[in-house]
Amino acid sequence: DAGVIQSPRHEVTEMGQEVTLRCKPISGHDYLFWYRQTMMRGLELLIYFNNNVPIDDSGMPEDRFSAKMPNASFSTLKIQPSEPRDSAVYFCASSLRRANTGELFFGEGSRLTVL
Amino acid sequence: GNSVTQMEGPVTLSEEAFLTINCTYTATGYPSLFWYVQYPGEGLQLLLKATKADDKGSNKGFEATYRKETTSFHLEKGSVQVSDSAVYFCALSGSQGNLIFGKGTKLSVKP
Numbered sequence A: 001d002a003g004v005i006q007s008p009r010h011e012v013t014e015m016g017q018e019v020t021l022r023c024k025p026i027s028g029h030d031y032l033f034w035y036r037q038t039m040m041r042g043l044e045l046l047i048y049f050n051n052n053v054p055i056d057d058s059g060m061p062e063d064r065f066s067a068k069m070p071n072a073s074f075s076t077l078k079i080q081p082s083e084p085r086d087s088a089v090y091f092c093a094s095s096l097r098r099a100n101t102g103e104l105f106f107g108e109g110s111r112l113t114v115l
Numbered sequence B: 001g002n003s004v005t006q007m008e009g010p011v012t013l014s015e016e017a018f019l020t021i022n023c024t025y026t027a028t029g030y031p032s033l034f035w036y037v038q039y040p041g042e043g044l045q046l047l048l049k050a051t052k053a054d055d056k057g058s059n060k061g062f063e064a065t066y067r068k069e070t071t072s073f074h075l076e077k078g079s080v081q082v083s084d085s086a087v088y089f090c091a092l093s094g095s096q097g098n099l100i101f102g103k104g105t106k107l108s109v110k111p
Helices: none
Strands: A005-007 A010-013 A019-024 A031-038 A042-050 A053-056 A065-071 A074-079 A088-095 A110-114 B003-006 B011-014 B019-021 B023-026 B033-038 B044-050 B056-059 B062-065 B075-077 B086-093 B099-101 B105-110
Touching: A005 A088, A010 A019, A019 A088, A019 A110, A031 A074, A042 A065, A042 A074, A042 B099, A053 A065, A074 A088, B003 B086, B003 B099, B011 B019, B019 B105, B023 B033, B023 B086, B033 B062, B044 B062
Parallel strands: A010 A110, B011 B105
Antiparallel strands: A005 A019, A019 A074, A031 A042, A031 A088, A042 A053, A065 A074, A088 A110, B003 B023, B019 B075, B033 B044, B033 B086, B044 B056, B056 B062, B062 B075, B086 B099, B086 B105
């Protein structure tokens, strides 16, 4: 059974460019989470969806960040325009039910470098 | 708000040494507590969990006990192996269905 699939695994881009990160959750999972990991701030929750609907986006750092989930099997996180401080590893995770009773399954992450 | 504080690393041990990674939390209500592990180049994966006070989670020789009186969930292993080298994250369940993570503790085990 495939796990959470993220693409690209690595992205190097220049400041000002648009970046799109993609995630395919585990089939049947009804929650999807986007996290960002940096040395300074650790793991931060950016946004999460329940049944494709955004529930909490208070962690999205600013308007340059947007996330969508057009269907149960696909989500995107977009940064436009990108800045060097956006450099981080972005993780997507999915779960079958609320995380306080269940387990989050993480993808391998997308490492973003903005020059 | 809810938060997790875990000991800063890195932690370097010799093989077969005893491991403790401290984790304390601040929360309203009665959250579930988790330890996740991240091996190099991989995403996080659940190591163990406990859902109520005095519960002990265990997996792969690791243990942690949910201590409400000390608001702690320390991770322990009696004899570490080189293959245990990874980053360990303590986490608690948030009020909105998310997980709140500590900053992670990097463990290096030398042969």
